[in-house]
Amino acid sequence: MKAQNRNAGAAAVVLLALCAVPFLSGKFAIYLTMRIMLLGIFAVGYNLLLGQTGLLSFGHGAFYAAGAYGLGLFGAHVSTHPLLGVAVGVATAVFLALLVGYLCVRHTEIYFAMLTLACGMMAFSFFWNAREITGGDDGLIGILRAPVSLFGGIRIPIGKDGQFYFFVLFFFALSVWAAHRIRQSPFGLALAGIRENARRSEFAGVPVRRYRLAVFALSGAFAGLAGSLEALLESNARPFMAHWTHSAEPVLVSLLGGLSSLAGPLVGSAIYIAMREIIQRFTENWMLGFGIVLLVIIMGFRGGVTGTLSALFRKAAAPGEG
Amino acid sequence: MPEPLLATQKLSNHFGMVCTARDLDLRFEPGVLTSIIGPNGAGKSTLINLLTGHLPVQTGKIRFRGRDITRLPIHKRVRMGICRSFQVVNVFPELTVAQNVMIPVLARTGRGWNPVRSLTRETAVLRETEAILAMVALLPERDTPATALSHGDLRLLEVGVALAAAPTLLFLDEPTAGMNPVERARLLENIRGLARGGRTTFVVVEHDMDVVFSLSERIIVLHRGEILCDGTPGQVRTDPKVREVYLGEDVSDLFRYEEE
Numbered sequence: 294m295k296a297q298n299r300n301a302g303a304a305a306v307v308l309l310a311l312c313a314v315p316f317l318s319g320k321f322a323i324y325l326t327m328r329i330m331l332l333g334i335f336a337v338g339y340n341l342l343l344g345q346t347g348l349l350s351f352g353h354g355a356f357y358a359a360g361a362y363g364l365g366l367f368g369a370h371v372s373t374h375p376l377l378g379v380a381v382g383v384a385t386a387v388f389l390a391l392l393v394g395y396l397c398v399r400h401t402e403i404y405f406a407m408l409t410l411a412c413g414m415m416a417f418s419f420f421w422n423a424r425e426i427t428g429g430d431d432g433l434i435g436i437l438r439a440p441v442s443l444f445g446g447i448r449i450p451i452g453k454d455g456q457f458y459f460f461v462l463f464f465f466a467l468s469v470w471a472a473h474r475i476r477q478s479p480f481g482l483a484l485a486g487i488r489e490n491a492r493r494s495e496f497a498g499v500p501v502r503r504y505r506l507a508v509f510a511l512s513g514a515f516a517g518l519a520g521s522l523e524a525l526l527e528s529n530a531r532p533f534m535a536h537w538t539h540s541a542e543p544v545l546v547s548l549l550g551g552l553s554s555l556a557g558p559l560v561g562s563a564i565y566i567a568m569r570e571i572i573q574r575f576t577e578n579w580m581l582g583f584g585i586v587l588l589v590i591i592m593g594f595r596g597g598v599t600g601t602l603s604a605l606f607r608k609a610a611a612p613g614e615g
Numbered sequence: 616m617p618e619p620l621l622a623t624q625k626l627s628n629h630f631g632m633v634c635t636a637r638d639l640d641l642r643f644e645p646g647v648l649t650s651i652i653g654p655n656g657a658g659k660s661t662l663i664n665l666l667t668g669h670l671p672v673q674t675g676k677i678r679f680r681g682r683d684i685t686r687l688p689i690h691k692r693v694r695m696g697i698c699r700s701f702q703v704v705n706v707f708p709e710l711t712v713a714q715n716v717m718i719p720v721l722a723r724t725g726r727g728w729n730p731v732r733s734l735t736r737e738t739a740v741l742r743e744t745e746a747i748l749a750m751v752a753l754l755p756e757r758d759t760p761a762t763a764l765s766h767g768d769l770r771l772l773e774v775g776v777a778l779a780a781a782p783t784l785l786f787l788d789e790p791t792a793g794m795n796p797v798e799r800a801r802l803l804e805n806i807r808g809l810a811r812g813g814r815t816t817f818v819v820v821e822h823d824m825d826v827v828f829s830l831s832e833r834i835i836v837l838h839r840g841e842i843l844c845d846g847t848p849g850q851v852r853t854d855p856k857v858r859e860v861y862l863g864e865d866v867s868d869l870f871r872y873e874e875e
Contacts, residue, residue, distance in 0.1 A: 478729055478730050496693060
């Protein structure tokens with residue numbers, strides 16, 4: 294199919310460009326690109342819940358933080374192997390997501406959103422108050438970036454940002470690929486069915502709650518992955534990772550880029566991080582500037598940036614029609 | 616007496632002071648094409664909603680193939696073989712016609728949990744989907760989003776989605792409402808054919824008496840949540856109580872058949 298080839302081509306170009314970043318640009322650009330990829334992992338997983346299944350969660354910061362603290366605590370007490378740490382971080386996030394999800398998925402819409410918000414803030418106050426375990430308001434500091442040792446004694450150093458960049462890129466590419474596969478799979482179609490008509494899904498024989506729980510945990514895994522990578526990037530895990538303001542980031546980013554495509558949250562992440570950097574140069578109150586831009590995009594660009602652009606392309610490709 | 620497909624025992628339902636089902640004892644035998652009729656507010660939809668799990672049962676019991684399903688959630692009843700279509704079209708609007716039918720097929724075959732395999736490789740599911748689309752004559756529209764279908768095609772899709780669950784007992788809630796005569800004839804022919812096939816037992820709620828009397832082997836007349844009459848089309852046609860209830864409503868339709 295033509296569209297498929299075009300998408301694969303675009304993905305290859307983006308991947309190549311991302312590979313070239315550390316060789317062509319300075320430290321700051323490398324750091325920013327990593328932040329974009331982290332937010333991208335967070336958002337592309339989150340959008341499986343929001344865009345694909347139609348569930349709005351305001352608590353995914355908790356799973357992000359669970360990933361970061363999971364990796365941090367595992368590093369401090371057991372092993373500093375980064376791959377094991379990431380695995381533990383993701384597992385912690387999935388465990389927490391299953392727990393929270395079990396309580397929340399029996400409700401939908403505003404009730405679901407508020408319950409996830411409440412659970413997220415409970416997680417936040419746990420990270421903030423359990424000083425003996427989590428370091429309280431200081432968080433966990435001094436998380437190490439030990440070399441990645443693989444079977445056969447190969448050791449890949451990731452201490453420098455230019456090296457760690459490829460560690461992040463690997464997981465970013467893996468996440469995007471996984472999200473793509475999920476969207477094209479039978480599971481993805483069942484999720485879309487739940488979004489379109491949950492009641493009819495039940496009458497189609499789909500155990501709706503169990504699917505909702507599954508995708509909730511799955512999106513929690515992506516959040517945990519992003520969180521554990523951020524812990525490695527910033528050498529710390531902070532309670533504010535679980536704060537609801539952080540939980541709102543993937544929501545904003547998905548809206549910004551477009552809910553209905555895989556690329557939407559990724560484009561949104563890039564715009565969000567870039568804009569934050571640019572607006573922060575001019576004013577302390579960058580949220581004000583960002584709010585205005587978001588307002589314009591939501592009111593002027595139905596379906597986000599990607600939705601509007603693809604509609605424009607379609608129009609350009611088929612002249613003479615409306 | 617053989618085991619009925621589905622049996623209810625003192626099934627009741629109240630909305631506030633309004634009683635929409637009162638101590639209903641009903642049996643549905645396999646293979647008997649049944650219609651449920653009655654004036655507006657007679658409790659036809661309530662009955663379907665109770666039997667399929669759409670409404671929680673307040674009092675009474677439902678048994679399906681000898682198993683108590685009174686408290687079973689919807690999707691489990693569907694997996695056991697009870698399905699329904701809806702009076703108001705109730706499909707997956709933004710999905711294509713093929714995807715609409717594919718969801719129940721995936722759920723029934725247990726393949727809906729696979730998160731990595733591409734849908735295009737589910738050849739068995741795709742083949743079955745096409746067979747169902749062919750059955751409801753929607754194969755040419757397979758890649759059209761449901762929102763873009765005409766009303767008649769939407770009704771066909773509604774029935775197609777219900778059939779895709781491969782039910783042993785299928786409730787159709789006014790399946791031909793708003794269809795043109797050609798579409799209606801085609802759909803009824805389909806239902807007759809499937810009923811003869813014997814895999815699915817149909818229970819149809821209809822307002823159109825042409826449809827009811829030409830299609831059914833058994834007719835249940837409901838009135839204010841109670842069974843007014845239950846029997847063959849011949850018995851129902853001559854029942855004085857039915858005449859009374861329908862007086863001034865569908866009289867002409869109902870009694871035209873007597874003259875044939």
